[in-house]
Amino acid sequence: QVQLVESGGGLVQAGGSLRLSCAASGRTFSSYNMGWFRQAPGKEREFVAGINWTGFSALYEDSVKGRFTISRDNARNTVYLQMNSLKPEDTAVYFCAARYRTAVVAKGEYDYWGQGTQVTVSS
Numbered sequence: 523q524v525q526l527v528e529s530g531g532g533l534v535q536a537g538g539s540l541r542l543s544c545a546a547s548g549r550t551f552s553s554y555n556m557g558w559f560r561q562a563p564g565k566e567r568e569f570v571a572g573i574n575w576t577g578f579s580a581l582y583e584d585s586v587k588g589r590f591t592i593s594r595d596n597a598r599n600t601v602y603l604q605m606n607s608l609k610p611e612d613t614a615v616y617f618c619a620a621r622y623r624t625a626v627v628a629k630g631e632y633d634y635w636g637q638g639t640q641v642t643v644s645s
Contacts (some may be wrong), residue, residue: 524548524634526618531639538643540550542603544618544636551599555621557632558592558603560614560641567617569630571603575623585611608643615640 542558556618557572571592573580580592592603601618616639619632 524551524554524620526620526634526636528616528618528636528639531616531641533642533644535609536610536643536645537607538608539604540546540608540641541620542605542616542639542641544601544603546599546601546620550570553623555623555627556592556594556601556629557619557621557629558601559617559619559632560612561617561638562611562614565614566614568579570616572629573601573606574625574627579625579627581627581629605641608641608644613641 525548526544526546528544534540555574559567560570561567571582573594574591577594587608594601600617618636620634621632
């Protein structure tokens with residue numbers, strides 16, 4: 523089992539920045555690819571960004587490319603999502619997820635999920 527706890531959400535004005543953190547425990551963090559997903563009210567959960575177990579390969583959803591950056595610190599068992607130039611349409615609950623390591627970052631088949639953290643971007 524992998525336990526995931528997100529933090530760093532909040533209310534920010536459009537154009538602002540937030541950094542989300544996800545602390546992992548339970549299994550060897552460096553054995554897992556990590557992902558960030560989000561779910562807006564009335565919408566399905568969608569992939570935002572993912573990073574492989576080494577930290578050297580990342581994948582982004584098109585709408586966040588150039589604005590969001592995913593990174594990880596295996597020594598701290600933590601994955602981050604730096605969000606810049608935030609837009610009202612980025613408003614959602616953001617979830618951290620983990621899946622056993624693969625060389626290629628995938629958008630699906632994540633096995634472990636956190637409880638989510640709310641991000642609200644005002645216009």
